[in-house]
Amino acid sequence: MSRLLLSLGLFLSSLALATTYRQMDLTTMLQAADLAFYGTVASSTVEERNGAPWTLVTFDVTQALLGEFEETITLSFYGGTLPSGQSLVVAGMPAFQVGDEFVILAYDAPYYSPIVGFSQGTWRLSARGLVDEQGRVLSLDENGQLVADGSGAGTDELLSALQTLLEARP
Numbered sequence: 001m002s003r004l005l006l007s008l009g010l011f012l013s014s015l016a017l018a019t020t021y022r023q024m025d026l027t028t029m030l031q032a033a034d035l036a037f038y039g040t041v042a043s044s045t046v047e048e049r050n051g052a053p054w055t056l057v058t059f060d061v062t063q064a065l066l067g068e069f070e071e072t073i074t075l076s077f078y079g080g081t082l083p084s085g086q087s088l089v090v091a092g093m094p095a096f097q098v099g100d101e102f103v104i105l106a107y108d109a110p111y112y113s114p115i116v117g118f119s120q121g122t123w124r125l126s127a128r129g130l131v132d133e134q135g136r137v138l139s140l141d142e143n144g145q146l147v148a149d150g151s152g153a154g155t156d157e158l159l160s161a162l163q164t165l166l167e168a169r170p
Contacts, residue, residue, distance in 0.1 A: 022117070023117075023120070024116070024117040024120050025148070026146065026147070026148040029105050029116045029117055029120060029121050030105065030162075030165050030166060030169065031169060032105075032107070032116045032117070033066055033105040033106065033107070033116050033121065033166065034066070034067060034106065034107050034108035034109070035066055035067040035069075035073070035104070035105075035106040035107070035108050036064075036065035036066035036067065036103070036104065036105050036106070036162065036166055037059070037061050037062075037063065037064050037065055037066075037067070037069060037073065037103075037104055038061075038062045038063040038065065038101070038102070038103050038104075038155075038159055039059035039060050039061040039062050039063075039073070039101070039102060039104070040059060040060045040062065040099065040100070040101050040102075041057060041058075041059055041096045041097060041098050041099060041100050041101075041102070042058045042059060042060045042072060042098065043057075043058045043098060044056070044057050044058070044096055044097075044098060046080035046081060046082055046083075047082075048082055048086075052078070052088060053078075053079060053080040053081060053082045053086060053087070053088050054076050054077065054078055054079070054080065055076070055077045055078075055079060055080035056074050056075070056076050056077075057074065057075050057076075057077065057096045058072050058073070058074040059072060059073050059074075059075070059102070059104070060072055061073055062101075063159055063163075065103075065159065065162055065163045065166055066163075066166040066167075067108065075104075075106060075114045075115075076110070076114065077090075077093055077094075077112070077113055077114070078090055078093070078112035078113065079093055090112065090113075092118060092119055092133075093113060093118075093119065094113070094115060094119040094122045094133060100124055100125070101124070101125035102122055102123060102124055102125070103122070103123040103130055103138070103158075103159070103162065104121060104122055105121030105122075106121065119133045120132065120133065123138050125155065128152060129152035129153065129155075129158075130152075130155065130158055132148070136148055136149040137149065137150055137151065137152045138150075138152075138153075138158055139151055139152050139153050139158075140153040140157060140158065140161060144161070145161075146158070146161045146162065146165060
């Protein structure tokens with residue numbers, strides 16, 4: 001009986017949630033975004049809300065692409081590990097490391113993940129360029145059009161193309 005209770009306790013203290021979401025193309029993500037920016041992860045902390053862990057990720061905003069911004073913005077994500085050891089892992093939730101640079105498309109409303117398409121609206125700056133969670137490189141095609149899976153382009157050119165598309169939305 002005590003082994004059963006111990007096993008149940010361990011299971012509940014480190015719960016993992018399955019995640020499903022609808023695949024979105026770049027145009028749909030741009031239409032859905034309320035906020036968009038390019039910035040650097042400044043900090044990541046976990047706090048308890050209604051008995052569950054939430055991870056708060058603060059970004060230093062380098063360039064606002066859509067929405068009004070201060071110098072920083074903090075986004076809240078369901079899950080994380082509290083100092084008590086209580087842990088909640090949400091499958092597919094984007095991971096952020098201090099110092100990493102990102103382009104973020106986000107909703108301006110409280111969700112389990114504020115990122116458009118759950119994690120689809122994130123592109124991390126890497127040696128290959130701005131890369132999404134599936135490893136696709138944000139690029140410009142031969143006509144200068146933004147594409148979600150190409151060979152790359154300079155960050156300034158990509159940010160300019162993103163801002164132009166976001167500003168042209170109906």
